[in-house]
Amino acid sequence: MAESDGNRAAYPPGEKKGCDRCTTRLLCLGEGLTDEQLHGLESITHTRGPYQTGQAVYKMEEKFKSLFVIKTGSVKIESISHEGNNLVDGFFFRGDLVGLEAIGADRYQHDAVVLEETRVCELPFDQLETLCSFMPRLQHKILLLLGQKIRHTNSAIVHGRYLTAEQRLLGFLQVLCRKNVLQHDKYRSSVRLVMSKGDIASYLGLRPESLSRALRKLQSKGIIRNYGKRVEILNLESISGSLCK
Amino acid sequence: MAESDGNRAAYPPGEKKGCDRCTTRLLCLGEGLTDEQLHGLESITHTRGPYQTGQAVYKMEEKFKSLFVIKTGSVKIESISHEGNNLVDGFFFRGDLVGLEAIGADRYQHDAVVLEETRVCELPFDQLETLCSFMPRLQHKILLLLGQKIRHTNSAIVHGRYLTAEQRLLGFLQVLCRKNVLQHDKYRSSVRLVMSKGDIASYLGLRPESLSRALRKLQSKGIIRNYGKRVEILNLESISGSLCK
DNA sequence: CGATCAATTGAGTGTGTTCAATGTCAGTGG
């Protein structure tokens, strides 16, 4: 769980290369599969990277071909608004599956840009589909994931509409806490913001200025502490409270 | 294509009852399947209804079991916000597939409430999954639909965030026009609003008051004409213009 | 060390909200 335990250590020497021993063991897809099935899944995957900050795993112009699982690092997906601005549509972390939005489309719907040094597993989608036909358990898992994605996206709509800037920010920090845990004792947890404030603002549907103000406000309320690229959450319970109010 | 050609006419006498000859021929799922495959699909479906205005096809409390295809009529899905208000999350019309949000969840995520006399086909999801294992084409179709759903929901987020009340309303009317066509010549089309203004407002993330003002504004601009439960769109091109501006 | 970009802060504006009042329409009963 500690964040600095390197990636190398996770590959026992003598192990076969590639995804055979994926750090995350294809976290989101693999759980619940037999070893044999897992092996089948791993046989179609390819490791990619490491990508450096700012590089793209895929871009909007490219034909949709594969999904990607994040082994280490983090990724943002962004598109262009009608006005020509960059719009951040999501953040992904270790174990997350990226590219679901493009399923059934001709091309990717976003640029998937890396926020730090990042390695991923590529899963060619047509092969994944074929595999699903032989592995009902895997098929089930994929459907489940897509359902989750739909639910999550749906709740983001409510999130975006009916909540104030402060509430959105708190919700975001809460999610970030769960996904990207660094330290996390009962009353105090701290999050490293791998993405820029501008990206966060865009993701939350705010101007950077408004985000900045919201941060300051929460700090003055004693709920968080803003150290630039690191935010400390002092008062975790008040989060859920604020969200429900 | 003509919308008033009844449902009975689509069932040749002597044909087996049920969904064997679904009016919509399982529009969203069936296309591209062989007759034999289609028959397999239809063998797991059950007709439900007619439901009357206000009745629920399914409710939040119920265990997720089935997806539903709308044969005739229309449906809204709604949930409860943190503050306890009703939130309309979507509208569905003939041929649409309802319930995708619940895939992989324990229970349905919404109440699916009927807006007029409505008939649906029930598709038990576990049977659908099993069927998919034997019919890669169907599996592909389902995945495609889920992808579409994700994309659609995603774009709704942008929709909700960066557009003014007028723009949202225009976008909504545009979609409604495509789905729910009554008359539709090149410069003039008219939409019947099966749902209440309050539902529309909720769906667009507005107060009913704001929606009302937006309607008036667009009318004064000569883009639409508001006849209570029917809206005439006078100036279809200006819609896309307004959206991009 | 200056250059550049990100983040912050301030003042003024605008769009949608809130709250309250009025208007409209369908259904019901006198």
Added chain:
DNA sequence: CCACTGACATTGAACACACTCAATTGATCG
């Protein structure tokens, strides 16, 4: 047939929150 009712829709006035624009500070990198 008309008055009454209750839900839905519209309108108005004051307000709140996030936006815009502009200036300042801070961080990073050559």
